[in-house]
Amino acid sequence: MKRYLLYLAVFVGGVTLGLAGSRVVPAQTSSGGYSTKMLLRADLENLPGQEVLIFASDWPPGSKLSMHTHPDGHEFVYVIEGEQTFHFQGGARKTVRSGEVLYTQPNTAHFGENATAMPLKAIVFRIKPKAQPISVEVSK
Secondary structure (H helix, E strand, O other), X not given: OHHHHHHHHHHHHHHHHHHOOOOOOOXXXXXXXXXXXXXXXXXXXXXXXXEEEEEEEEEOOOOEOOOEEOOOOEEEXXXXXXXXXXXXXXXXXXXXXXXXXXXXXXXXXXXXXXXXXXXXXXXXXXXXXXOOOOOEEOOO
């Protein structure tokens, strides 16, 4: 567990440094009511064929995504403000509050929502194969 936290800390530190020189992409608003802005998309040179994507997301109260997976991709969601509820195929649910991180393993069907009356702000880190899409919608 200590090694995992160390790797995560080094990764987040590296990403923070990388953001200083990254190109910001304009925010996009989805049909789910939230907006997302890609902050960084970069090849991971020590992991051939892999890339990292970092997004900033703003979720108004009541907004949610559809059920989806990230094919062979790892997802880390850090909640900056508010709280986000994640629903997983099969009925499991997890609420992540400000200052907490949720790790979703590859190919796990899930969706997130802001089930509160307050705005939600989150940073999303994804590590995925470059050849795979960011996400694929899944029927419930």
